[in-house]
Amino acid sequence: MVKHRVLKPGIKLRTVKFGLLKGLKLHLDFSTETQIYLGLYETETFSATRELIRRAAWMVDVGAGVGELALYFMKVHGPHTVFAFEPRPEQLARFGDNLAANGWALSDVSMSPDFVGLGEGCTALDALAPQLNHRGLIKIDVDGAEMDVLRSAEGLLRAGAADFLVEVHSKELEEACIALFKANGYKVDIIPNAWWRLFVPERRNIEHNRWLTAVHA
Numbered sequence: 053m054v055k056h057r058v059l060k061p062g063i064k065l066r067t068v069k070f071g072l073l074k075g076l077k078l079h080l081d082f083s084t085e086t087q088i089y090l091g092l093y094e095t096e097t098f099s100a101t102r103e104l105i106r107r108a109a110w111m112v113d114v115g116a117g118v119g120e121l122a123l124y125f126m127k128v129h130g131p132h133t134v135f136a137f138e139p140r141p142e143q144l145a146r147f148g149d150n151l152a153a154n155g156w157a158l159s160d161v162s163m164s165p166d167f168v169g170l171g172e173g174c175t176a177l178d179a180l181a182p183q184l185n186h187r188g189l190i191k192i193d194v195d196g197a198e199m200d201v202l203r204s205a206e207g208l209l210r211a212g213a214a215d216f217l218v219e220v221h222s223k224e225l226e227e228a229c230i231a232l233f234k235a236n237g238y239k240v241d242i243i244p245n246a247w248w249r250l251f252v253p254e255r256r257n258i259e260h261n262r263w264l265t266a267v268h269a
Contacts, residue, residue, distance in 0.1 A: 063146075065153055072098040076123050077153040079146050088120065096243050097217070100265050104215050105129075109186035112177065112214075113137065114168045114201055115193035119147035122161060123154055125189075131160040133188075135180060137168050169200035177205035181213070190214045196221045199228050209236040212268030223260045233266040241265050 063081045068074055071091020080089055087093035101121070105111070110133035111125045122136050138144045144165055148158055166175040177190065190208070192201050198218055208214050209232070216233070220226040230240050243263040 065149075071095055072101060073120055073124055076120065076127065077150070078118065078120060078123075079149050079153070094263070096246050097263050100241070100243060100263075101217060104189050104217055104265065104267075107187065108189035108215065110134065110184050110188035112180060112184075112188065112190045114177075114191065115195070116147060116163075117143050117193070119150050119161075121191055122147075123150060123156075126156060126160070127154075131156065133162075133183065133185075134160070135162045135164070137164050137166055137175065139165050139167055141165065167197075168194070168204060169197065170204045171200070174200075174204070177201065178207040181207055184208075184213065188214045190216050192216065192218045194219075196225065198225050199232070202229065202232055209233075209238075212237060215268070216266040217263065218266065219261070219263050221261055226260065226262075226264065229264065229266075237269050238266040239269050241267075 062083070063079050065077055066080050066089055068076050068078060068089055069091065073088065074091065078088065082089070085093070105125050105128055108125070111122060113122045113134070113136045116122055116136035116138040119136060122134050125134060136147065138147060144163060147163065151158060151161065164175065167173070168175050168177060170176055190205065192198055194201055198220055202209070216238070218229055220229055233240050241264065243265065245262055
């Protein structure tokens with residue numbers, strides 16, 4: 053109640069005040085996205101994300117949501133090669149609005165509603181390889197389909213052509229992702245959830261849910 057008196061709910065264009073996304077203009081709903089505005093959402097990943105994006109020549113954002121991380125990449129590098137996949141139409145529409153709010157055009161990003169994987173109707177990450185020069189970053193946030201996405205990147209993994217930032221949604225998925233990365237010569241680091249999440253939790257209903265990075269040795 054106190055939060056809603058200070059920060060009124062509803063989707064409005066707001067400028068992020070703190071954290072990794074500081075200065076970006078995003079259409080945010082304060083009933084669910086206050087932590088993005090305040091720089092608290094997934095703040096544990098900020099240090100690793102800055103470094104991964106600094107060294108990346110391109111980005112593939114799988115589960116792009118409203119495009120906040122892709123926009124940060126573009127803020128750092130300009131409109132380099134960015135592929136964004138987001139199957140939820142309302143999120144993809146907000147992504148487009150956020151691009152415009154920050155002075156970018158829809159043509160500056162390759163946006164797709166496709167699922168990523170090896171299944172029928174899905175886009176495989178390896179299919180993008182001919183368009184990806186130098187070293188890049190693949191971010192994966194797909195609510196439990198992590199291995200489906202990674203299996204579609206067999207060639208990219210084998211070549212060590214990308215660093216990865218992956219949110220895992222169970223202990224079993226975490227172990228499977230780590231095993232796949234290590235089998236392809238990657239160094240894996242777990243990003244632990246901050247101790248203060250006990251008092252400022254994110255909106256998660258999953259017992260084992262955290263991020264990992266994978267960088268080719």
